[in-house]
Every structure is written in C-alpha cells, then in structure tokens.
Amino acid sequence: xxxxxxxxxxxxxxxxxxxxxxxxxxxxxxxxxxxxxxxxxxxxxxxxxxxxxxxxxxxxxxxxxxxxxxxxxxxxxxxxxxxxxxxxxxxxxxxxxxxxxxxxxxxxxxxxxxxxxxxxxxxxxxxxxxxxxxxxxxxxxxxxxxxxxxxxxxxxxxxxxxxxxxxxxxxxxxxxxxxxxxxxxxxxxxxxxxxxxxxxxxxxxxxxxxxxxxxxxxxxxxxxxxxxxxxxxxxxxxxxxxxxxxxxxxxxxxxxxxxxxxxxxxxxxxxxxxxxxxxxxxxxxxxxxxxxxxxxxxxxx
Numbered sequence: 001x002x003x004x005x006x007x008x009x010x011x012x013x014x015x016x017x018x019x020x021x022x023x024x025x026x027x028x029x030x031x032x033x034x035x036x037x038x039x040x041x042x043x044x045x046x047x048x049x050x051x052x053x054x055x056x057x058x059x060x061x062x063x064x065x066x067x068x069x070x071x072x073x074x075x076x077x078x079x080x081x082x083x084x085x086x087x088x089x090x091x092x093x094x095x096x097x098x099x100x101x102x103x104x105x106x107x108x109x110x111x112x113x114x115x116x117x118x119x120x121x122x123x124x125x126x127x128x129x130x131x132x133x134x135x136x137x138x139x140x141x142x143x144x145x146x147x148x149x150x151x152x153x154x155x156x157x158x159x160x161x162x163x164x165x166x167x168x169x170x171x172x173x174x175x176x177x178x179x180x181x182x183x184x185x186x187x188x189x190x191x192x193x194x195x196x197x198x199x200x201x202x203x204x205x206x207x208x209x210x211x212x213x214x215x216x217x218x219x220x221x222x223x224x225x226x227x228x229x230x231x232x233x234x235x236x237x238x239x240x241x242x243x244x245x246x247x248x249x250x251x252x253x254x255x256x257x258x259x260x261x262x263x264x265x266x267x268x269x270x271x272x273x274x275x276x277x278x279x280x281x282x283x284x285x286x287x288x289x290x291x292x293x294x295x296x297x298x299x300x301x
Contacts, residue, residue, distance in 0.1 A: 044278075045299065045300065045301045046278065046281050046282070046299055046300055046301065047300075047301045048281050048284070048300055048301075050281060050284070050285060050286065050287060050288055050300075051088045051089065051165055051286065051287035051288070052086070052087050052088050052287075052288065052290060052293060052296050052297055052300070053087060053088060053089045053090055053091050053165060053167060053267070053287050053288065053289045053290065054077070054078065054080075054081030054082070054085075054087045054089075054090040054091065054289070054290070054293050055072075055090075055091055055269050055270070055289040055290055055291050056072035056073050056077070056090075056091060056092060056093060056106055056289075057070065057072055057073055057074060057076075057077030057078040057080070057081050057090055057092065058070055058077040058078070058080045058081045058085070058291075058293060059072065059077075059272065059290070059291030059292060059293070060072045060291060061135050061139050062272060062291075063138070065272070065273065066272075066292055066294065066295070069135070069138075069139045069140075069141075069142035069143045070143055070145065071113055071133040071135055071139075071143065071145050072093075072106050073092055073093055073104035073105060073106055073148075074104075074133060074143070074145035074146075074147075074148070075145065075146075075148050075152065075153065075156070076143065076145055077145070078090055078092070078153055078156070079156070080293075081293045082160075082164060084294075085293040085294040085297055086293070086297050087164070087293045087297070088164060088165050088287075089164035089165025089166055089167070089198070090164065090165075090166065090167075091166075091167040091168075091169060091202075091267075091269065091289040092104050092150070092153065092166070092167075092168060092169065093105060093106045093169045093171050094150050094168050094169065094170060094171060094185070095120040095121060095171040095172070096120070096121055096172060096177065096180075096181050096184065096185075097120055097121065097123060097124060097125040097128060098121060098122055098123055098124050098125075099124045099125055100125075100180075100184055101125035101129070101149055101151075102149060102150035102151065102184070102185060102188060103120055103125065103128055103129060103147060103148075103149055103150065104147070104148055104149065104150055104153065105120055105128075105147060105171075108173070110123075110128065110131070113133050113134060113135060114131050114132065114133060114134050114147065115131075115132070115134055116128070116131050119173065121172070121173060121174060121177070125149070128147055129146075129147055129148065129149055130146050130147065131146060131147045132144075132145070132146055133145045133146065133147065150188065151188060154188070154189075154191075154192045154194070155192075157192070158192055163192075163193075163194060163195070163198055164198070165198050165199075165287070166194065166198060166199055166200075167199075167200040167202055167222070167245075167267060167287070167289065168185070168199070168200070168201055168202060169202045169203070169224075170185075170201055170202060170203040170208060170209075172208060175207065175208070178207065178208050178211040179211045179214065179215070181208075181211070182211040182212040182214070182215045182219075183215050185201075185212075186212065186215050186216055186219065196218055196219065196220050197220075199219075199220055200220050200221075200222045200242070200243055200265070200267070201219060201220065201221055201222065202222045202223075202224050202243075202245050202267075203222075203223070203224060204223065204224040204225070204226040204232075206223060206235050206239055206241075209221040209222075209223065209239075209241065210239070220242045220243070220265075221241045221242055221243070222241065222242060222243035222244060222245050222265065222267065223235055223236045223239075223241050223243070223244055223245070224245045224246075225244065225245065225246040225247075225250075225251075227247070227250060229244075229246055229250070229251050229255050230255075232244055232246070233255070233258070233259055233262075233264075236259075236262075236264055237262060237264075241264070242264070242265055243264050243265035243266065243267060243286075244259050244264050244265075244266055244267075245266075245267045245268075245269065245289075246266075246267075246268055246269075247268070247269055247270050248268040248269060248270045248271055248276070248279070248280035248283065248285075248288065249270060249276070249279075249280075251268065251283065252283075253282070253283050253284070256268075256283045256284060256285055257284070260284075260285075260286070265286045265287070266285040266286050266287075267285060267286065267287040267288070267289060268280050268283065268285045268287075268288050268289070269288070269289035269290075270289075270290070270291060271288065271290045271291055271292065271296065272291040272292045272295075273292075273295075274295050274299065277290060277292065277295055277296045277299060278299060281296070281299065281300070
C-alpha cells in the first residue's frame with residue numbers, strides 16, 4: 001500500500017519572505033541609508049547663492065528619505081523649515097474663506113487632508129481653522145497639526161530678527177473675488193510691514209495677478225508655468241511680470257538662463273532626493289521651493 005506524507009508549506013518561513021516583511025525591511029534599510037547619507041553630508045558641496053525656500057513649509061508628507069509626517073502648510077512644517085533647517089523663507093498656499101480670512105491649505109477640497117469636505121472659499125473661517133489634518137493612520141501617529149491662518153504664520157515671523165522671504169501661491173477659484181482677494185491680502189501684509197523685496201505673488205492666471213497690480217502697481221508678480229514654460233515666459237514678458245515659477249524637473253538650463261537674461265526672477269519647485277536637488281541647483285535659478293530643506297541646505301557651501 002502506498003503511503004503519502006503530508007507536506008507543510010514553509011515558504012513563508014524558510015523560503016521567500018512574506019510581502020509585508022519585505023516592505024518593512026526595505027523601509028528600514030532605506031531609512032538607515034538616508035540617515036547615514038544625509039546628516040553627515042556625504043557628497044559634493046555646491047557653491048551657489050540660490051534662495052532656499054521651504055515648499056509649502058517643509059514639503060509634503062513622505063515615508064522615507066526624508067521621513068516627513070508633517071502636513072504641507074502646517075505650522076510645524078513651516079517652523080521646521082525656518083527654525084530647524086535654516087530656510088531663507090517659505091512658499092505657502094493661501095485660500096480666502098467665505099468671510100474673508102486667509103487660510104493655509106494646498107488642495108481644492110478639504111477632504112484631501114481632513115475629515116471635512118468643501119472648498120474653503122465657500123466656508124466660514126470658524127469651520128476650517130483648527131480642523132485636524134488627516135494624512136493617514138501612519139502619518140497621524142507622528143503629528144497633531146491643525147489647519148492655520150496666514151496671520152498665525154505672520155505673527156510667528158514677526159518674532160524673528162528678520163522677516164523671511166515669502167512666496168505666496170494664490171488660491172482663488174472665483175474670478176469675481178480676484179480684486180477683493182488682492183486688496184485683503186495686501187492689507188494684511190501691510191499690517192505686518194512685509195516689504196515687497198521679500199515677497200512674490202504666484203498664480204498661473206495672469207488676470208488674477210493683474211488684480212494685485214491694480215491695487216498696488218509695485219506688487220511683485222510671478223507667473224506659474226503650469227507645465228508650459230515657453231507660454232508662461234511669453235506672458236511674463238508681455239505683461240512685465242517680475243518672475244516665473246516652474247517645476248524643477250520640467251525646465252532646462254537654457255530656459256532658466258533665457259528668463260534670467262530677460263530680467264525675470266526664476267523660482268523652481270520640487271526636489272526631495274539629494275540627486276534631484278543637485279540638478280535643480282545646477283539650473284541656476286534665483287530660488288528653489290524645495291521639498292527637503294535640510295538636504296538642500298547641506299548641499300550648499
């Protein structure tokens with residue numbers, strides 16, 4: 001009589017590792033490598049006078065290299081960029097509530113990063129300010145951040161020995177409010193004696209930028225390329241705007257050079273890894289809104 005022996009599948013023990021263990025091991029290894037590589041400054045230093053600006057504070061949430069649990073535009077993210085990592089300033093996304101309060105938030109709808117929903121411009125400030133950021137279970141273990149107003153940030157900056165550079169990404173989805181938005185924002189900045197030489201107002205909409213010029217002809221205006229550098233460059237030149245803003249990986253050295261030779265202030269944004277930030281610095285812009293302030297600061301002489 002033939003005897004059969006029941007075999008036990010031990011592949012998850014002695015063969016191939018289960019997927020969750022592979023993912024965990026990968027995260028640990030990459031985090032250790034990032035820790036070794038970043039704080040000890042391995043790699044070539046670059047001589048440049050480019051401004052280091054925190055992109056939406058300290059950039060966007062990231063699980064590794066660097067580990068960043070802080071929501072974009074949160075107060076802790078901004079303070080980390082300025083007070084821990086030595087940024088020259090920050091770029092922030094500014095929306096105007098229904099009742100005229102400027103609020104820092106990146107996306108169109110609140111449901112992207114909170115338990116609330118709706119557009120800020122359709123809500124009263126009291127229904128938005130103080131709402132907890134929700135980035136997912138893992139990230140929320142490491143932060144307790146709330147949505148804040150622009151004025152909260154300005155109050156913090158007023159305690160610094162010198163006001164930092166501030167590039168404001170203008171978020172307005174109702175053109176009829178363009179002029180009201182411009183008047184209100186310029187009034188708020190004037191309250192804190194924010195000099196135009198430290199400011200830049202950014203939008204892909206030239207008509208929105210023109211509203212700022214209507215309120216104050218000296219307001220420094222920067223067109224966002226929206227992915228089309230040549231079209232934005234043409235608009236900037238024709239309308240005599242002061243600057244142009246573009247994603248670092250979508251422009252060339254020649255384009256940056258052409259814009260600067262035209263007298264435009266060039267800001268690039270993005271960059272988390274050391275290699276990507278290095279490439280952006282070598283494009284020789286005037287400023288970089290970087291997602292990893294600490295690494296960029298470490299790269300510069």
